[in-house]
Amino acid sequence: MLPPVESSVLVTNPKFEVLYRDLCANKLDKNGTSKLDVKSQKERDAPRLELYRMCLEDAKREVIRASLRDAAYRDDALPDDLRELVALAAAILGGEVSNEDRELVNAELESFNTRTTAIGTAISKRWNEDASTLRQLLGIEAHRAATSIPQTIQNLKMSTSKSQLQLDHSRLALAGNIDHFHALHRQILESSIRILEQTIHGSVARSAKAKTEYLATVAEGMEKKVGLQHAQLIQQFYTPDVQAALRNQADSMRKESAVLKMKVRDAEGKLKEYQAAKGMQGMAKQYAEITRASKTVKEEIARL
Known part of the structure; x- marks a missing residue:
């Protein structure tokens, strides 16, 4: 598969665009291989089919050898003499016995054909267990035959190949759009910066x-x-008149306050003299005079 080419390149190079379209449509398959006619395709497919057949035969031989080995070493249903015979057959199929040694064990293998029923039963049991495990892994119903397993595996392989091909196409399409995405991203950044500049330094x-x-x-x-x-x-x-009046009033109040303080001191002095001269006599009269004097002082203070 050819890599994607930017549309701008195809537009600026029309001859290259024609060549590119022709290669993609007429010369190459989706997997990147060259398109051939029917005869050439058959000639190419013949070795591939032969290789597939040989691989299939080898796989069958390997399955039989592995089954014989399992029956010989892991299956307790077979008797000991038969297990030794099965192990010998598995070794011969695996190429573990040389040609010289094979001539020596051919006599022992002659009894293998006469006891194939027991061996086949053990191998079939093992295969049925493996088939049941495969059905569980593949999600196949238990009532379906084991012969449906290969077709199910083939369908899964085809589905996987198809999904892989779609994924490759999606990746190529995404790779072709990366430049477009980058251009859009650049435009978004430029617009954001322009709006930010207008917001901070704009009108x-x-x-x-x-x-x-x-x-x-x-x-x-x-x-x-x-x-x-x-x-x-x-x-x-x-006004200045108001200020002068307030100053005069303040001076007058200070003078009256000084006079009242002097009167209070005189009253206290007289009280002490009365107490010293007369003692307790005339206490009521003195108290009345002091009360009147105190009342007079309080009235004058209240008036100020």
């Missing part, structure tokens, strides 16, 4: 940035305007 991003800066400027102007209005309000209500 939309610039517009959003300008709008943000404008709003920040407006907010700063509003802040300064509010500060100015606050200063104007302070100037309107906190």
